Each structure stands twice: as C-alpha cells, then as structure tokens.
Amino acid sequence: MPNLSSAILETKNLTKKFGGLAAVNNVSITIEQGICKGLIGPNGAGKTTFFNLICGLLKPTGGKIFFKGEDITGLPPNKISKKGISRSFQITNVFAKLAVLENVRLAVQSIGRENYNFYSSIDRFKEYHRRALEILEIIGLKQKAFYPVNFLPHSDQRKLEIAMAFATKPELLLLDEPTAGVSMEEVPDVVNVIRKIKENSKITILLVEHKIDVIMDICDSVMVMHEGSVIADGTPKEIARNELVQKVYLGGD
Amino acid sequence: MERENNMSKIIKHFFEALTKKKLLLASFALLFVFPIATPSAYYLSLLAEMLIWALLAMSYDLALGYTGLVSFGHAAPFGIGAYAVALFLRMNFPFPLAILIALLFGALVGLVLGIFTFRVGGIYYALVTLAFAEMIFAIFNKWVELSGGETGISVSRPEFLRFDLLLYLMFAISIAIAIVLFLTMLHNLKNKNETIKNKIAYCTFIAVFLAIIIYSFPLKLNILLEGSLMEKNRMIMVMNTYYFIALIPLAICYFIARRIVDSPMGKIFVAIRENEERTKMLGYDVSIYKLTASIISSMFASLAGALYTPFALSISPYSVLSSAIMINILLYSILGGLGTLVGPMLGAGIITLLANELTSIRGVGEYWMLILGIFYIIVILFFPYGIVITWKIKGVSVKKNIKKLAKLIKTSMRGK
Numbered sequence: 001m002p003n004l005s006s007a008i009l010e011t012k013n014l015t016k017k018f019g020g021l022a023a024v025n026n027v028s029i030t031i032e033q034g035i036c037k038g039l040i041g042p043n044g045a046g047k048t049t050f051f052n053l054i055c056g057l058l059k060p061t062g063g064k065i066f067f068k069g070e071d072i073t074g075l076p077p078n079k080i081s082k083k084g085i086s087r088s089f090q091i092t093n094v095f096a097k098l099a100v101l102e103n104v105r106l107a108v109q110s111i112g113r114e115n116y117n118f119y120s121s122i123d124r125f126k127e128y129h130r131r132a133l134e135i136l137e138i139i140g141l142k143q144k145a146f147y148p149v150n151f152l153p154h155s156d157q158r159k160l161e162i163a164m165a166f167a168t169k170p171e172l173l174l175l176d177e178p179t180a181g182v183s184m185e186e187v188p189d190v191v192n193v194i195r196k197i198k199e200n201s202k203i204t205i206l207l208v209e210h211k212i213d214v215i216m217d218i219c220d221s222v223m224v225m226h227e228g229s230v231i232a233d234g235t236p237k238e239i240a241r242n243e244l245v246q247k248v249y250l251g252g253d
Numbered sequence: 254m255e256r257e258n259n260m261s262k263i264i265k266h267f268f269e270a271l272t273k274k275k276l277l278l279a280s281f282a283l284l285f286v287f288p289i290a291t292p293s294a295y296y297l298s299l300l301a302e303m304l305i306w307a308l309l310a311m312s313y314d315l316a317l318g319y320t321g322l323v324s325f326g327h328a329a330p331f332g333i334g335a336y337a338v339a340l341f342l343r344m345n346f347p348f349p350l351a352i353l354i355a356l357l358f359g360a361l362v363g364l365v366l367g368i369f370t371f372r373v374g375g376i377y378y379a380l381v382t383l384a385f386a387e388m389i390f391a392i393f394n395k396w397v398e399l400s401g402g403e404t405g406i407s408v409s410r411p412e413f414l415r416f417d418l419l420l421y422l423m424f425a426i427s428i429a430i431a432i433v434l435f436l437t438m439l440h441n442l443k444n445k446n447e448t449i450k451n452k453i454a455y456c457t458f459i460a461v462f463l464a465i466i467i468y469s470f471p472l473k474l475n476i477l478l479e480g481s482l483m484e485k486n487r488m489i490m491v492m493n494t495y496y497f498i499a500l501i502p503l504a505i506c507y508f509i510a511r512r513i514v515d516s517p518m519g520k521i522f523v524a525i526r527e528n529e530e531r532t533k534m535l536g537y538d539v540s541i542y543k544l545t546a547s548i549i550s551s552m553f554a555s556l557a558g559a560l561y562t563p564f565a566l567s568i569s570p571y572s573v574l575s576s577a578i579m580i581n582i583l584l585y586s587i588l589g590g591l592g593t594l595v596g597p598m599l600g601a602g603i604i605t606l607l608a609n610e611l612t613s614i615r616g617v618g619e620y621w622m623l624i625l626g627i628f629y630i631i632v633i634l635f636f637p638y639g640i641v642i643t644w645k646i647k648g649v650s651v652k653k654n655i656k657k658l659a660k661l662i663k664t665s666m667r668g669k
Contacts, residue, residue, distance in 0.1 A: 055534065081536035093534075095527040106524050109517055110535040118518040118545075125517065168536055 008033045008068055008172055008204050009054070009085075015062035016049055023049040025228035026063070031172075036198055036205040038219035038236070040212070042248060045225040047208045048090060051174050055087045056080040067172070081110075086170035088161045090177045090208075094149050100160060101145040104132040107167035132167070138200060139163045139193045155186040159193050166197050173197070175207045179214060187211065194218060216240070224248070279434070279458075281504055286431040288424065288493050290465040292472040297492040298564075299609055303602045304499040305561050308506055310585035310597035312553030318592035319514055320546035321526030322370060326382030327582050329389045330362040330551035332574030334558025336393065336400065339408050339568055348411035352559045359555020360548050362389075367547030371540050374529070386579065393570040405569025408562060410491065420490055423497040424477060435462060499560050503598075506553055510594055513549065522546050526592075588632055590639025599640060 009031040016024040023046045031037050039047050052058040054065060056077035065073045072080055095103050105122075108131045109115065122128070136142045139159045141152075149157060162178055179190050191214055198205060198218070209215050215222055216236045223233040226248045232239055239245055284304075291297060309331055316322040337355035342348065369381050393400040400406065438455045476486050513519050521542050524532045533539050562568055571577075581604070589600025607628065611621035636643040 057534075077533050078536050078538050081534060087534065089531075093528065093531050095524055095531065097527055098523070102520075106520060106532075107535050109520065110537055112517070114517045115521060115537065116518060118513045118516045120517075121512070121515045122517055122520055123515075164531075164535070 006032045007066075009206070010066040010069075011054075011063060012066070013063035014050075014053060014060055014065060016046075016053055016058060017061045022228045024053060024060075027225075027228070027230055028063075029223065029230060029233070031204060031206060033171075033204055034202050035220040036207065036218055038215040038222040039206060039208045039225060040210070040215055040222060040239075041225035044227075046228040047225055048176060050225070051087060051176050051206075051208065054080075055085055055174060081168060081170075084169075084171040085174065086165040086168045086172070087174035088165040088176055088178060090180050092154075092157045092161050094157065094160055094164060096150040097148060099146050099148055100141055100152065101129075101132055101136065103149060103160060104135050104163055104167050105129065107164040108132050108135070110168050135163050135167050138196050140189075155182045155189060158182055158190055162190070162193055162197070166203075170203065172204045172206065175205060175209075177208050177210065179209065179211055187214065191217060281507075282430050282434045284500055284504075285427050286434065286462075288496055289427050289431060289473060290469050292469055292476055292489065294488040294492045297489070297496045299606070301492065301496045301499045301564060302609075303605045304496075304503050305557050305564065306581070306585065306601035306605050307598035308499075308503045308560070309554055309557040310582055310589065310601040311503075311507065311510060311594055312550050312557060313582045313586055314591065314594055314597045315510060315513070315522075315553065316546055316550040317586060318594075318597070319519065319526060320522040320543060321529075322543060322547060322550075323375060323379040324366055324382045324547070324550075325379045325576075325579055326366055326384075326386035327550075327554055328574055328576060328578040329366070329382075329386040330359045330554040331558040331561075331578060332389065332393070332570070333358045333362050334555025335562045335568050335573040336558075337555070338559040338562040339406055340399070342408045342411060342562070343406070348563065352556070355555050355559035356552050359552045359558075362555070363548035363551025364544070366551060367544035370543040370547065383576070383579075386574070387576065390570055390574040390576075393574055400570055403569060403571065405567055405572065407567035410566065411563050420494045420497075421477070423494065431462075431466075435459065438462075495564060499564070502556060502560060506556065507594065507598070510553070514594065518542065518545070523592075584629065587639060588629065588636075590636075590641035590643070593639070593641045596639050596641035603640075 007030045010029070012028050014024055014027045015022060025046075027050065039050070041047055049058065053060050056072075056075055056079070059074050063073075064071060067080075067083055067085060070083070072083060072085075075083075095106065098106075105128050108128050109125075112125070112128065114125060133142060133145065136145055139162070141156060141159060141163070144152060144156065149160060152160070158178055158180070162175060165173055165175070175194065178194060179187050182190055194205070194207070195218055197203065207215070207219060219236055221234060222236050222239045223230050224239060224242075224245050225231070231248065232242045232245050234242070284300075287300065288297065309327075312330075313324075313327050316324050316327070334355040337358045338348075338351045341351040341354055346354070365385065366382055369378060369385070373381055394402065438459050442452055442455045442459075476489055479486055514522070521532065521537055524535075524537070525539055525542060529539055558573060561573065565572065585600035585604060586597040587600070588604065589598065590596030604625070607625060608621065611624055612618045617624065632640065
C-alpha cells in the first residue's frame with residue numbers, strides 16, 4: 001500500500017477495452033506529489049488512452065482512479081478539470097480563430113467565479129487579463145498576444161497548448177507529446193517552457209514523449225508502457241539500462 | 254517613423270469609431286428621429302416590420318453566430334410568442350402582460366431546444382430542432398380551436414396603441430434625440446482633433462437632417478396637431494406609435510445582447526462555438542452554457558413574435574410558425590454576417606425593404622423573387638462572410654493600402 005499522503009494520482013487495475021483489445025490493461029500506478037514523471041512506450045502502447053481515462057474523455061471498463069485519495073472514476077471532463085487535473089493534447093487543440101491572449105484568458109477565467117456573469121464587460125476583469133499576460137510572459141509569447149492562433153508557427157502553438165493547460169492552475173498537469181511535430185531546433189524551446197512551469201509552481205507533471213532526450217532531460221522518474229501494461233518504472237538511468245525496455249523498443253524477442 | 258505611426262493611429266481610430274460605437278449610436282438615434290421626417294403610414298409600417306425581423310435575426314445570432322448552435326427550429330419561439338400574445342389579447346389581457354407571458358413561453362421553448370444540445374450537435378441538432386419546429390407547426394395547424402387553422406386568428410389592436418398621449422410623448426422624445434444628435438454633430442465639427450473625413454461626414458449629416466426637417470416636419474406636425482380626430486390621420490398615428498413599440502424593445506434587446514456577448518459568459522459562448530471539446534477540458538460545464546444561450550435567444554425571438562401580432566393583426570401557423578420563417582432568418586443572418594449582432598439586423602432590414610419595394614414596382618413586381626434570388630447570389634459572391642464581416646476585413650486591407658501609400662510617398666520625398 002503506497003503512502004497516500006504523498007500520492008497525488010493513483011490508479012488501481014485501470015482497464016479500458018475497445019472490443020477485444022485491451023488498450024489499457026490492469027494498470028496500477030502511483031504518482032507522488034511534485035515530481036515530473038515521464039511516460040514512454042512504443043506507438044499503440046496505450047499512453048494516450050491512459051491520459052483520456054484520467055481526464056475523463058473516456059470511461060474505464062474496469063478499475064479505479066484516485067486523485068489525492070478521492071475516487072474520480074467516471075466523472076465528466078469538466079468536473080475532473082475543476083478538481084485540478086489539466087491536460088494538453090497531442091494534436092494541437094486550441095481556439096484557432098481567437099487571439100493568443102483570448103485563449104489563455106479563457107483558461108484563466110475557467111477557475112474564476114464570474115463564469116455566470118452575463119452583464120458586465122470582460123474588460124472589467126483586469127485580473128484575468130493580467131494573469132493571462134503573466135503566463136504568456138512565462139512561455140515567451142507576450143509579443144504575439146494579439147495574433148490569431150492559426151497565424152502562429154507550429155512550435156508556438158505547442159507552447160500555447162501547454163500554457164492553456166497550465167493556466168487553469170492544476171495540481172496535476174498531463175502533457176501529451178508536447179513536442180509532437182516540432183522541428184529538432186525548436187524542441188529545446190518547448191522543453192524550456194515545461195521547465196519554467198516546473199520551476200514556477202509546485203506542480204506535478206505527467207509527460208508522454210517519444211523523444212527520449214527530452215524525457216532524460218526533465219523527468220525525475222520514468223515509466224514504460226507496452227501493449228497496455230506498465231512494464232517498468234524507475235529513474236531515467238535505471239530505465240535506460242532495463243533489458244525488457246530495450247527489447248520492447250528494439251523489437252526482437 | 255513617427256509620422257507613419259500617427260497616420261496608422263488616426264486610421265485605426267477612424268475605423269474603430271466607425272465600426273464600434275459612433276456609427277451604431279448614430280443609426281439608432283436616426284431610427285428614433287425617422288418618425289419626425291415621415292408623414293407616410295406606409296413607410297412607418299414598413300420600417301416597423303424591418304425592426305421586428307431585425308430583432309428575430311439578432312436573437313438567432315446569439316445561438317448560431319455566437320454559441321454555434323445550428324438550430325433550424327427558431328421559428329418555434331417566434332410563432333409561440335406571436336400566438337401567446339394573440340390568445341391572451343383575445344382574453345382581454347393587457348398588452349404588456351401578454352408580452353411577459355410570451356417571453357415565458359419563449360423561455361420554455363428555448364429550454365426544450367437547449368435540452369436537445371445535451372444529446373446531439375452540429376447537423377444532427379439542426380435536424381432535431383427542425384423536426385421539433387415542424388411538430389409545433391403541425392400541432393397548431395391541426396388544433397383549429399386554438400390557432401384558427403389555416404385561416405388563423407385575428408386580434409384587435411391593443412388599446413394603448415390608440416392612446417394619443419403616448420404618441421405625443423414618444424414624439425417629444427424623438428425631437429429631443431434629434432436635437433441632441435444635431436448638437437453632437439455640430440460639436441464634433443468644431444472639435445479640432447477630428448479628421449477631415451469625419452468632418453465631411455458630419456457636414457453631410459447636418460445638411461440632410463436640416464433638409465428633412467424643413468421639408469417634412471411641418472407636414473408631420475400638422476398631422477399630429479390635427480390628431481386622431483381626423484379619420485385620414487388615424488393610420489399614421491397608429492403606425493407611428495407602433496413604430497416606437499417595435500423600436501424601443503429592439504434598442505433595449507440590442508444593448509442587452511451586446512452586454513451578454515461582451516461578458517465573461519459571452520466569451521465562453523464563443524469558446525464553445527470555436528472548440529467545444531477544449532472548452533469542456535478547461536473545466537466549463539458546456540451544457541449549461543448552451544442551455545442558457547438557447548433560452549436567451551428563444552426569449553428574444555418570442556419577443557419579436559409578440560411584437561409581430563399587434564402589427565399583423567391576423568396570424569396563422571403559416572405566417573408565424575412555418576419553415577419559411579426559418580429560411581428567412583438564415584438568409585438575414587448569412588447575408589448580414591454571423592456573429593456580429595449588427596449584421597443579421599442589417600440583413601433583415603435590407604431583405605425586407607427589397608422584398609416590399611420590388612413587389613410594388615409595376616412590371617418588375619411579378620419577378621421580385623427572381624430579382625431577390627439574383628441579389629442573394631451577388632451578395633454572397635462579393636461578401637462571402639456576410640456584409641458586415643467582409644466590410645470589416647476590407648476595412649483592414651484599406652488601412653494597409655493607405656499605410657503602404659504613405660510609406661511610398663515618404664520614401665519618394667526623401668529621394669528628392
């Protein structure tokens with residue numbers, strides 16, 4: 001039994017079956033508060049499905065999810081988000097036609113108390129504006145605050161994706177391949193954004209990534225998924241030496 | 254460099270002023286001033302009709318343009334509102350109370366339309382709402398005791414539409430607004446910070462204004478002074494009052510709607526339109542916002558219906574509940590520009606005006622639908638995003654062109 005006080009997220013025998021295929025199979029993990037955990041695995045290992053289960057986009061076919069000791073299994077996404085779990089998407093999923101600032105402000109606004117206010121102008125809520133600009137400053141997009149998002153280069157859109165997940169002040173941040181589709185030269189930029197977020201708050205991060213250097217660079221511990229199950233869990237160095245992991249990645253028997 | 258900045262600033266302000274507040278305030282004020290200038294009952298009633306359709310189109314914009322709810326059932330709240338007022342007026346309820354009841358029914362219809370959004374979205378929602386509206390239409394059409402069936406039911410004009418004192422009061426308000434508008438324009442003309450372009454616009458306005466006042470104000474005043482004692486004045490007086498009864502709710506609803514779309518909640522509506530899944534992931538309970546948008550939009554629509562009844566005096570399921578109304582609403586919105594509030598109102602005004610004027614031209618009148626059809630195609634070809642939005646985009650490019658020109662002149666002057 002893991003120590004509940006330090007565990008922020010815990011899953012017990014979490015299972016998701018699509019027909020006969022178990023995309024996530026009996027996964028029981030514990031993530032401690034305040035760490036940055038990497039989640040790696042070959043394509044089709046079930047990483048994104050695992051994310052979708054935690055944030056409520058999919059309902060598990062079996063098992064339980066606990067967030068800070070509280071059962072959140074089967075809650076709708078907006079309720080889970082309110083509890084303090086936020087995620088970014090593998091395929092950029094933002095408000096493409098709105099301005100960058102507007103995107104972040106919508107995220108900031110979501111934790112405010114004025115969401116049912118339909119009579120006073122948004123301009124009166126200077127706090128939202130200030131906080132949104134603050135976040136844009138952190139991710140280095142302040143200069144482009146008034147650009148429509150679809151005018152931004154891809155790497156900037158990825159940064160915005162992370163920023164929006166971060167702007168709802170979550171305790172647990174799920175990042176689904178933050179560097180997907182970003183060119184090699186721009187990867188450090190995106191990684192820096194994650195690092196800054198880590199330094200700026202005592203947030204717990206769960207990070208899915210294909211680029212092993214990124215994982216080795218910023219993660220405190222790593223777990224490996226393969227065919228729906230977690231096959232290894234440890235520090236980056238341990239994982240790099242793990243024979244089973246090497247076998248899974250290199251194919252072979 | 255500095256000069257270029259100034260230039261772009263001035264242009265920016267000009268467009269801001271034009272597109273945001275001044276133009277809109279001026280047009281509302283002009284609508285208030287209009288009765289002073291017209292001694293004709295026909296034009297008053299035509300404009301009143303335009304105002305009702307404008308209110309209906311604007312209400313639809315809150316659902317489709319801002320929240321992205323593709324409802325094809327918007328004729329339902331309109332027709333229910335119209336019928337509610339008709340039935341309660343026949344039961345001798347006072348008109349304002351009948352309007353309140355119509356609003357209540359409108360909210361109820363909005364609730365039902367909103368509940369559909371919980372289960373279906375996009376084109377499926379459009380079909381479900383269309384089916385719902387057709388169902389309401391069928392019920393009213395068959396339930397002859399309630400609706401009068403194909404012949405419909407008629408109401409007598411509400412008592413206070415015949416109340417002359419009200420008209421005199423409104424007329425006094427019109428004159429006051431006209432004077433304020435006139436003085437504002439004069440003041441703006443004296444303002445040294447105004448651009449030449451603005452000044453020319455103000456001068457034109459003042460000239461036209463004076464011409465109208467001198468030409469038709471005496472006529473109108475004469476009608477008013479003679480009062481409703483003269484039978485020939487009867488219609489003008491009634492239409493004049495009715496015009497205000499349509500204009501004031503439209504003005505109020507517009508400003509309420511504007512506040513809603515600028516509020517935190519309105520921003521969430523737009524977020525839902527742009528990307529519903531992400532809005533949900535940000536922690537917003539999307540279904541509540543969609544429900545709210547649907548209810549507000551339906552209430553405005555039912556108000557439009559409520560105002561339509563005392564104007565038309567006779568309504569039938571075909572005239573207020575049929576899908577032809579829905580098609581008209583879509584035309585108004587798409588022609589004017591979705592998600593602008595002003596656009597659909599403008600679209601409604603233009604189409605109603607054209608349809609009425611075309612039919613009254615001898616020789617052309619029979620082909621009015623053909624002409625209107627060609628007009629739609631031309632407008633859609635040249636204003637693909639609707640009149641207001643395309644005009645705004647064009648405005649941006651005009652600004653850029655002027656900037657480029659300024660740069661060119663500057664460099665050529667430096668060359669010398």
